[in-house]
Amino acid sequence: MTTELVFENVTKFYGPVIGVNDVTLRIGLGITGLLGSNGAGKSTLMKLASGRLKPSLGQVRIGPHDARRSAAKRLLGYCPDVNAFYEEMTGREFVLTMTRLYGYRLAEARRRTETALERTGMADRAERRIKGCSHGMRQRIKLAQAIAHDPQVLLLDEPLTGIDPGGRREINDLLRALAGEGLTVLVSSHLLQEVEQLCDRLVVVSSGRILADGTLAELRNLLNDEPLTIRLESPQARRAAALCVELSATSHVEVHGDVVTLRTRDPQDFFTQLNRLVVEHTLEIRRLETLDAGAEAVFGYLQRSAS
Amino acid sequence: MNTLRAFVTLWLLSFHRLFWSIGTPMLLLPLTACAMFLVRRRYGADLDPVMAFHGFSVFLLRVFAPFVTPLCALAFGTASVGGDREDRTLLFLFIRPLPRGLILLAKFLAAWPLVLGFTCGSFWVFCRLAGPPGRAAFDAYLPAVVYMASAYTALFHLFGALFRHSTIAALIYAVFMEVLLGNVPGVIRRVAINYYGRSLMYDAGVEHGLSAPDPQWFDPYPAHDAKLALWTITAGTLAAAWLVFRTREYEEPT
Numbered sequence: 248m249t250t251e252l253v254f255e256n257v258t259k260f261y262g263p264v265i266g267v268n269d270v271t272l273r274i275g276l277g278i279t280g281l282l283g284s285n286g287a288g289k290s291t292l293m294k295l296a297s298g299r300l301k302p303s304l305g306q307v308r309i310g311p312h313d314a315r316r317s318a319a320k321r322l323l324g325y326c327p328d329v330n331a332f333y334e335e336m337t338g339r340e341f342v343l344t345m346t347r348l349y350g351y352r353l354a355e356a357r358r359r360t361e362t363a364l365e366r367t368g369m370a371d372r373a374e375r376r377i378k379g380c381s382h383g384m385r386q387r388i389k390l391a392q393a394i395a396h397d398p399q400v401l402l403l404d405e406p407l408t409g410i411d412p413g414g415r416r417e418i419n420d421l422l423r424a425l426a427g428e429g430l431t432v433l434v435s436s437h438l439l440q441e442v443e444q445l446c447d448r449l450v451v452v453s454s455g456r457i458l459a460d461g462t463l464a465e466l467r468n469l470l471n472d473e474p475l476t477i478r479l480e481s482p483q484a485r486r487a488a489a490l491c492v493e494l495s496a497t498s499h500v501e502v503h504g505d506v507v508t509l510r511t512r513d514p515q516d517f518f519t520q521l522n523r524l525v526v527e528h529t530l531e532i533r534r535l536e537t538l539d540a541g542a543e544a545v546f547g548y549l550q551r552s553a554s
Numbered sequence: 555m556n557t558l559r560a561f562v563t564l565w566l567l568s569f570h571r572l573f574w575s576i577g578t579p580m581l582l583l584p585l586t587a588c589a590m591f592l593v594r595r596r597y598g599a600d601l602d603p604v605m606a607f608h609g610f611s612v613f614l615l616r617v618f619a620p621f622v623t624p625l626c627a628l629a630f631g632t633a634s635v636g637g638d639r640e641d642r643t644l645l646f647l648f649i650r651p652l653p654r655g656l657i658l659l660a661k662f663l664a665a666w667p668l669v670l671g672f673t674c675g676s677f678w679v680f681c682r683l684a685g686p687p688g689r690a691a692f693d694a695y696l697p698a699v700v701y702m703a704s705a706y707t708a709l710f711h712l713f714g715a716l717f718r719h720s721t722i723a724a725l726i727y728a729v730f731m732e733v734l735l736g737n738v739p740g741v742i743r744r745v746a747i748n749y750y751g752r753s754l755m756y757d758a759g760v761e762h763g764l765s766a767p768d769p770q771w772f773d774p775y776p777a778h779d780a781k782l783a784l785w786t787i788t789a790g791t792l793a794a795a796w797l798v799f800r801t802r803e804y805e806e807p808t
Contacts, residue, residue: 323649
């Protein structure tokens with residue numbers, strides 16, 4: 248059975264400043280991305296979920312337990328965003344020590360440490376002192392200490408920062424495998440493209456409130472009023488622009504050399520009309536792409552609509 | 555999974571990190587300076603044993619009690635919790651299933667033997683270097699040294715729980731409260747831990763020939779009450795540290 252991370256009407260004040268405002272959220276099986284700009288309340292949500300902060304109002308639960316209780320922390324794995332370690336230790340010593348703090352016997356902690364290092368791709372590099380490790384290696388060590396005790400809920404604060412593209416693929420594969428094993432995974436990130444590729448569900452936070460919650464497609468559908476930008480490359484760019492401007496679904500046209508940039512408020516209608524146009528006028532189109540259908544644009548739209 | 559095993563792991567981790575911290579060599583510098591002074595001063599060479607004891611006692615009362623003892627406690631007491639706060643590694647402990655009260659207890663129990671070891675160890679070395687008056691002084695003053703070291707350790711854990719830069723706060727406290735206020739005539743000196751410690755030392759030294767101080771400058775607290783005060787400070791500040799550490803949110807808004 249999946250262990251859920253639940254926020255129930257959670258509000259967090261920092262003195263007179265409100266960090267999180269009446270958030271209700273239920274995060275279950277799979278990978279959920281938590282998106283938000285700096286100061287949006289993303290980190291506060293992560294700290295509340297990891298039991299490091301106490302909500303001013305409401306409750307945060309991991310399974311049936313209050314997030315601040317020891318029982319909840321046994322179910323939780325947390326990979327923090329801070330780049331702090333016991334620098335004098337080797338990666339292996341650090342993960343072993345952190346695992347032993349769950350109360351395992353030495354042999355069991357060693358076995359779990361090796362498994363976690365293996366899964367994070369650090370097994371053959373873990374004898375290096377942490378202070379001599381690259382940022383990517385440090386991220387992997389943090390991830391290893393978070394999964395060594397087989398948590399049911401995994402919180403990852405900016406886990407892909409500083410990791411090279413190959414490494415990102417490996418970490419993404421690992422997170423997908425963990426989610427496949429029944430884990431609840433919550434990833435906060437500024438790397439929106441990675442979140443977009445990785446997550447089954449996105450939660451967008453702004454000014455301490457949940458702005459949107461759903462799959463990327465669902466979020467994009469929320470934005471019917473927002474124009475979609477389309478980039479069209481053609482040797483007949485001026486002719487194509489002149490024809491496109493006549494289409495009812497087109498709201499804006501710009502031409503720069505061979506490139507036509509168009510905006511539409513009705514993408515489905517626009518593409519139908521464009522298809523007809525291309526056939527009727529035998530327009531040569533080398534490349535056609537939508538510029539802002541990704542998470543970045545969705546996030547930007549949501550931010551703008553919130554403000 | 556076992557809480558006791560996790561507690562022992564944290565105790566070992568804290569003890570190991572404190573012992574191998576920068577505080578240890580930093581502490582050895584003033585201790586070596588004191589030892590060199592004692593070698594040069596040669597209290598044991600004094601022909602009058604009472605005068606020799608008195609002279610060595612003055613060194614202990616004016617240098618060891620107000621400077622060396624708080625310094626030993628400061629080196630390990632503030633680094634215990636404060637070191638993790640400054641290094642931002644406290645969060646790795648907070649996300650583990652150990653209750654915060656037990657985290658503080660493990661840290662105190664790791665720092666305490668180190669403080670006692672360095673305080674009592676250096677006291678023993680100084681007494682050996684002082685010769686015959688040192689041997690008498692060790693037996694007479696050891697309880698006061700232990701009481702003082704314990705009180706300072708607990709107090710500096712409270713500093714660690716309260717202040718982000720607890721070493722600086724503790725240094726300011728040691729200089730202003732302990733050295734300055736502890737030597738001010740009148741009631742105000744009662745804020746200083748070393749006042750009670752020195753009162754115990756005066757009481758223990760009298761039978762060995764230590765002359766009573768001028769009451770205008772130092773009016774010792776009754777020995778029994780001084781002992782009680784040091785116990786109360788130890789237990790009270792440790793309880794306060796426990797309460798602060800348990801309830802405080804060591805996070806800033808982001």
